[in-house]
Amino acid sequence: MSGLVMPPSTQSGAGAGSGPDSGPGGDQMIVAEGVSKSFGSVHALDSVSVSARRGTVLALLGHNGAGKTTLVNILTTSLPLSSGRARVAGYDVTREPFEIRRRIGLTGQFASVDTQLSGRDNLVLIARLLGAGRRAARSRADDLLELFELTTVADRRASGYSGGLRRRLDLAVSLVGGPRVIFLDEPTTGLDPSSRLKLWEIVEGLVQQGATVLLTTQYLEEADRLADSITVLSAGKVVASGTADELKATVGRRTVTLTLDGDDAPARAGAALRGAGFAPVGGEDGTRSLVVPIDTTREIADVIRTLDQASVEATELTFGEPTLDDVYLTLAEQHARTPA
Amino acid sequence: MTTHLTPAPRPAAPVAVALEAPDFGGSSFVGQVRVLTGRSLRAMVTDPGIVLFGLIQPVVILFVLTQVFSKMGMPPHFPEGVSYLDFVLPAVLVDNAAQSAMQSGVGLVEDLRNGVVARLRSLPVHPGALLVARSLVGLVRSAVQILVIMVLAMTVLGYSPNGGVAELALSAGLTLFLSFALGWAFIAAGAWLRRAEPLQNLALIVIFPLMFASSAYVPVADLPGWLAAVAQVNPLTYAIDATRALALDVPGLDHAIPALVIGGVISAAGVFAALAGFRRPL
Numbered sequence: 001m002s003g004l005v006m007p008p009s010t011q012s013g014a015g016a017g018s019g020p021d022s023g024p025g026g027d028q029m030i031v032a033e034g035v036s037k038s039f040g041s042v043h044a045l046d047s048v049s050v051s052a053r054r055g056t057v058l059a060l061l062g063h064n065g066a067g068k069t070t071l072v073n074i075l076t077t078s079l080p081l082s083s084g085r086a087r088v089a090g091y092d093v094t095r096e097p098f099e100i101r102r103r104i105g106l107t108g109q110f111a112s113v114d115t116q117l118s119g120r121d122n123l124v125l126i127a128r129l130l131g132a133g134r135r136a137a138r139s140r141a142d143d144l145l146e147l148f149e150l151t152t153v154a155d156r157r158a159s160g161y162s163g164g165l166r167r168r169l170d171l172a173v174s175l176v177g178g179p180r181v182i183f184l185d186e187p188t189t190g191l192d193p194s195s196r197l198k199l200w201e202i203v204e205g206l207v208q209q210g211a212t213v214l215l216t217t218q219y220l221e222e223a224d225r226l227a228d229s230i231t232v233l234s235a236g237k238v239v240a241s242g243t244a245d246e247l248k249a250t251v252g253r254r255t256v257t258l259t260l261d262g263d264d265a266p267a268r269a270g271a272a273l274r275g276a277g278f279a280p281v282g283g284e285d286g287t288r289s290l291v292v293p294i295d296t297t298r299e300i301a302d303v304i305r306t307l308d309q310a311s312v313e314a315t316e317l318t319f320g321e322p323t324l325d326d327v328y329l330t331l332a333e334q335h336a337r338t339p340a
Numbered sequence: 341m342t343t344h345l346t347p348a349p350r351p352a353a354p355v356a357v358a359l360e361a362p363d364f365g366g367s368s369f370v371g372q373v374r375v376l377t378g379r380s381l382r383a384m385v386t387d388p389g390i391v392l393f394g395l396i397q398p399v400v401i402l403f404v405l406t407q408v409f410s411k412m413g414m415p416p417h418f419p420e421g422v423s424y425l426d427f428v429l430p431a432v433l434v435d436n437a438a439q440s441a442m443q444s445g446v447g448l449v450e451d452l453r454n455g456v457v458a459r460l461r462s463l464p465v466h467p468g469a470l471l472v473a474r475s476l477v478g479l480v481r482s483a484v485q486i487l488v489i490m491v492l493a494m495t496v497l498g499y500s501p502n503g504g505v506a507e508l509a510l511s512a513g514l515t516l517f518l519s520f521a522l523g524w525a526f527i528a529a530g531a532w533l534r535r536a537e538p539l540q541n542l543a544l545i546v547i548f549p550l551m552f553a554s555s556a557y558v559p560v561a562d563l564p565g566w567l568a569a570v571a572q573v574n575p576l577t578y579a580i581d582a583t584r585a586l587a588l589d590v591p592g593l594d595h596a597i598p599a600l601v602i603g604g605v606i607s608a609a610g611v612f613a614a615l616a617g618f619r620r621p622l
Contacts, residue, residue, distance in 0.1 A: 078461040079621050098464045102366070106462035112455030116383040128375040129465055131364040143357045157386075173459065178361025205355030 028087070029054045029181050029212035030075060035084035037070050037236075044070040046236045047084065052212050052229070054180075057203070059227035060216040061328065067236040068216035069109060072185045075214065076106045089181050105179035109186045111170040115159035119150050119169045122158060126176040144172040148202075164195040171199070175206075182206060184215045188222060200225060220328055232331055239331050248322045250330075256292045256303050259316035266290060272310035276302065369466050376473035380447065381480060394443055395485055398436035399492070402428065405557060406497060415562035419590045426501055429493050430511060430584040431556035434576065435547070436485050437519035442543040444478035445526030448618075449536045458622055471531070471614050475523050482519040486512050502589040511586035514599065518579045521603035524610025531617030550576050555584075575602045 030052040037045040045067045052058035060068045073079035075088050077097035085092070091099040106112075113122050120141050127137035145154045148168045153161065158169060171187065184203070188196040203226055207213055217223055223230050224244050231241040240247055260266050266288055273280045273292060278299075280290045292303055300319060307314060367375070384390060406425045419427065451457050451470060460470060490512075493499035501508060529539055553567055554560075554576040560568050571577050578599040585592035 073621070076462050078458070101462060101464040104462065106459075108455070108458055108462075110455055110458075112459035112462075114379065114383075114456050115454055116387065117379065121379075121382065125375065125379050126459070126463065127364060129367055129372055129460075129463055131367040131371070132362075136362060136364065140361060147355065147357050174462070175358045176361065177364065177463075178359045180359070202355060202358075206358055209356055209359045211359055 027053050029090075030058065030088055030214055032071065032075065032086040033084055035071065035074060035081050035086055037067075037074060037079070037082045044236050045074075045081075048233070048236070048238055050231050050238070050241070052214060054212050055207060055210050056228040057207055057213045057215060057226050059223035059230045060214065060233055061218075061220070061223050061230055062216075062233035063218065065235075066233040068233055069185055070236075071233075072106070072108075072183050072214065072216060076104060076183055077101060102177070103180050105174035105177065105182045107167075107171045107174045107182075107184050107187050109189065111163075111166040113158050113166060113169050113173060116157065118155045118157055119161070119165075119172075120145060120154040122169060122173055123176055126173050130177050140176060144175060148172045164191055167191060167195070167199075171202070179211070181212045182214070184213060186216055186218065188217070188219065196222075232328065234331070240327070247327045250327065253293045253322060254295070254297070255320045256294055256300055257316075257318045257320060258290045258292065258303075258307070258314045260288050260290065260312060261315045262312075265312050268310055269307055269312040269314075272306050272312065273303065276306040278303065278306075366464060369469060372465050372469035373472045373476070376470055377476045380473060380477040384477070384481065390443070391481055391484055394439050394481065395436070395488060397439055398432050398485075398489060401435065402432045402489070402493070402497075405432075409557075415558060417559040417561035419559075419588070422502075422588055422590065423500075425493070425497055425499055426588055427584070428557060429489075429499050429501075430515075430587050431551070431554075431580045433486055433489060433512070433515045434518060434580050434583060435551050435556070436489060437482050437515050438522050438543070438547045438551075440478055440482040440485060441519050441522035441526045442539065442547070443481065444474050444523040445528075445530035445539045446536050447477065448474050448527050448530040449534060449539060452530070452534050452622070461622075467618055468615055471527055471611075471618060474527055475520065478523040479516060479520055482516055482523075483512075486515060501587045503587045507586045507589065511583045514579070514583050514586065514596065517600070517603050518583075521606040521610065524607050524614060526610075528610045528613035528617060531614045550574055555580050575599070575606075578602060 028051050030050065032048055032050045034047045034049055035045055036043065036047050048067070048071060050058060050060070050071070060071065062068050070079065074081045074093060075086055077088075077093050077100050080094065087093065088100045089103040091103075093100060113119075114125065117125065120138075123141035123144055124137045127140045128134075132140060141154075145151045148171065150165070150169060150172065153165060158166060161169065167187070167190075171184075174182065187203075188199055191199065200222070203213060203215070207226075213226075215222070215226060227244065229241065229243055230247055232239050232247070240250070242250075258269065260269055266282070269290060270280050270282075273290070278292050278294070280292045282290045294300065294303070297319070304317070405428050409428075410424045414424070448471070451474075457470065461467075490499070490508075503511065526539065526543070529542060533539055533542075551557075553563075553570040554574045555571060556576065560571045560577060563571055578595040579602075581592035582596035582599045584590065585595070
């Protein structure tokens with residue numbers, strides 16, 4: 001896994017943000033504390049706490065109905081919370097919703113664009129609603145059309161856009177005001193692989209510029225690539241949170257898998273590795289591969305050195321990370337076995 | 341202002357553009373209404389089908405009624421010296437106003453369904469701005485339709501009202517006010533129902549019978565007893581009598597005050613109900 005994004009080392013706001021943008025409350029751009037939401041007798045969220053520092057990506061991971069969108073709606077002030085507290089960009093969601101709306105961008109699960117208007121007019125409309133004059137609105141629209149490679153379709157009605165185009169326009173629309181906190185609710189659901197990759201690159205770029213992103217996703221790969229921290233939701237509750245590595249460490253282990261040549265090689269290698277303190281699995285009954293659990297990548301070298309000392313040659317050596325799939329399935333299983 | 345046109349230097353990292361928005365400063369309620377009204381008017385201009393489609397029912401009724409009834413003898417209480425076309429046209433305009441009002445509700449439902457409202461809710465935009473914009477767009481649509489029907493009736497069918505230009509304009513203005521009031525009723529219905537079909541059914545079930553149980557097509561005095569009783573308390577009767585009195589210079593202007601009061605009450609109740617319904621979560 002080479003794609004993990006490192007948290008940006010600086011917290012500089014990349015210049016554009018003037019005074020109030022940094023807002024009260026310091027470095028935490030998204031904070032939810034014990035947020036609950038009930039719809040009648042249904043508890044959509046049960047005392048959920050999450051937080052994201054400036055310039056980081058927080059991923060909410062969970063199945064359909066886990067409460068991801070409900071939390072996004074509360075944080076973006078379109079849904080009141082039943083109990084708990086939440087602040088975005090330093091402002092309280094209940095008391096200061098307009099201050100928050102001035103500073104956030106939201107790309108919802110379904111593209112929120114006016115399909116009767118062209119892509120350009122959609123962008124101009126939002127800029128005008130934010131107070132831009134005609135010329136400033138057009139110039140802002142041009143910039144975003146270029147950034148999202150929408151210039152060739154800019155003057156076509158959005159109703160004729162493909163799903164991928166509409167998504168891109170939706171993201172562009174949510175960025176018109178230059179938001180410092182960006183909410184992406186399943187932004188790549190239904191996108192083809194290349195569009196997904198493009199969107200990931202844009203998100204990475206935004207975060208490098210100092211934006212804070214809350215991303216909901218069902219795709220573990222997406223969380224793994226983009227998120228600095230991950231919160232796993234299940235049935236409205238937080239079941240785990242931490243960095244991708246921390247989550248992986250809670251369930252799976254890293255492994256080195258060896259394929260060995262020669263009839264007695266697997267047995268000799270197994271004995272040597274056991275002598276060096278490893279606990280290899282396999283190599284019996286004529287199979288030629290051994291799986292060696294390890295804790296750190298440094299131990300790969302120890303495995304190779306041990307094989308070398310035992311004069312066993314491996315024809316193939318692969319290194320495996322536990323995946324977030326392991327994490328997710330394990331957590332979901334645990335949660336299913338212990339009903340609330 | 342020429343300095344403004346100098347292109348800004350292209351940023352090194354293109355994605356930086358996304359966050360480098362100038363501070364647009366926010367917009368007032370009036371500004372938001374203006375922008376949102378402009379948006380729907382633009383959609384109306386690029387897709388005039390919506391305006392034309394709304395004209396179909398009133399125009400069809402106009403043609404059918406005038407072709408069928410002009411060959412028949414006039415009922416006893418029919419005003420002297422007025423052709424059936426002249427008599428029925430103000431009513432057709434009121435019917436059109438009701439259809440246009442329904443369109444305002446449908447427009448709001450579309451905004452609720454296609455994500456426009458979801459988008460506006462993530463922006464610092466007052467919830468009422470979209471409702472007011474929908475109402476104003478409805479007024480523009482009604483005005484255009486009234487103009488089209490009047491011109492069509494005068495040039496093709498020979499509509500020749502006795503009222504002068506000022507009276508005709510006042511009559512059209514009263515019709516527009518009624519469209520405004522019913523528009524708020526339908527915007528409220530749209531905000532609560534949030535689906536187009538029940539809204540259209542509501543229009544069919546309420547407006548269609550109310551039009552026939554009114555002074556629209558036959559003088560109330562010539563209606564069968566029970567229907568005349570309904571027509572006498574039907575708000576549409578007051579609206580039609582008043583607009584007709586103005587346009588044709590016939591008695592009935594005393595119904596203008598009740599029509600204005602009823603319209604005012606419907607507007608106020610509609611605004612209140614629309615805001616309450618619209619504030620509910622999506």
